[in-house]
Amino acid sequence: MQRHKRRIATAASAMTASLLLSLPLTASPAHAASHDPIVFVHGISSSASTWDDWVADFEADGYSSSQLFAWSYDWTQSNATTARQLATEVKTVLAKTGAAKVDLVVHSMGALSGRYYLKNLGGTAYVDHFVSTAGVNHGTSVASLCGWLYTSCEEMETDSSFLKALNSGDETPGSVAYAAYWSNCDAAIDPDSSAELSGASDVGVGCVSHENMNNDHGVYEQVRAFLG
Template identity: 30%
Template sequence: MRPALLGSVAVVLALALLSPSAAADQKYPVSYGVAGLAKAAEAQLTRPGSAPPGANNFSCKPSAAHPDPVVLVHGASANMTANWQTISPLLKNNGYCVFALTYGVPAGTPFPINQIGGRNPMEQSAVELSAFVDRVLAATGARKVDIVGHSEGSLMPNYYVKFLGGGAKVSDYVGLTPLWSGSNVANLANFYSLARMFGLGPVVDQLVDAVFPAARQFLRGSDFLAKMAEGGVAHPSVKYTTIMTKYDEAVVPYSSGYLKTPNATDVVLQNLCPQDYAGHGMVAFDPNATQVILNALDPANAKPVRCHFVPVSP
């Protein structure tokens, strides 16, 4: 073969390897459990602010099998880099267009504090999410997205769904460690209720809002949760799946995650897999939970959850 022809072949092969279709076929390693947590820590230390594996390819075009792009919404004090090192590559490997954002960082926050997301009031974060979803829809040409959220990311998007027009743009909504009724972790909800009863609410609000305004919105009985409950928590056009763990140390009680509505499926991991001891954070790296997610997004091809032992962990 002549040198010129060899060069042309090399160029064609190189372009093929760099094409979006080739990138779409790439398979990413998926780590679970403690290995997944270690991978998240490594990514945060070495690539802070980066998208998780397989996410944010805005040239991705959804397939007929999976027409809805998946938007991953991290938890409080987390970010897209650390939260989705397991679920993002898993979804990408299963043929989804995957997107993730870091939200809720006050403007002007310097590095590395800007890696702590989910701090702004959830109403503000919902506006960020709305803009991101619109960007995803415009890039992919899709009509709707699916949402997979963890902790605050299981709650905040529902404000977008109910009050910012997201109900027309979201198909499936999967919440990991959700807290629809709020949390009373460390009796903080009781303390906050007493503070308000004795007229100290504004003082507590000012102190909390200086550091983490969203924090008091998570508490059972908060004004934010009362607004979310107006007319029913669930939006009637959206299909919800909630994934809870009995060992949740942040959502207290864990049963705050139940929706109990006709368009919701409520899953307690230990009812499926008694040897799953995942805590609040570990659910995002839990192989039992990830199969529930895949089944929720694609029920026509659902597979039984093959239970894995998950040790006690954060």
């Protein structure tokens, strides 16, 4: 009888161990929660949907959909106005997620509102990483084609008062980690060096078009590594 009871106990112990091994591990959700939420800012003549590929990539790499915020705004308005709206968006994201800071990932003209927010609106207190992809950080000759139509485009002209003020002094203020990714065959950024930022990690990604800079998977992998 005692031997029979020991056999039952042994079998039960083995079954319990097997069930425990089959349970899903909880490390993944804990790891996902450790990420800063990301706010994506598009450029001129664009919308939040321009980030669809990267949002999917981040989700595949462990981010949850509730940590990824592709934001749309009126791209014709002044980048200063957009920056004030971005400040509100960041506070909304922090309230939703309970995070202390966000990462800002921007494309093209989105770099201007993002940098204005950091420099002039106290954004450095709420941003951990700032990533500029094909950012019009020092203007572009191409902006002359639309500067007479839109305030936002006029501000991208190389000698605009907006850019002179934005780039005066420290281009990478605060304790934010900055990175600027640029291409040597970006037809929208002229000259190519305009996409660089003094004080940032400036990364040449090779020949990637302006339109593909924020959906190219190779660029994504570098951005993902930078965000840690």
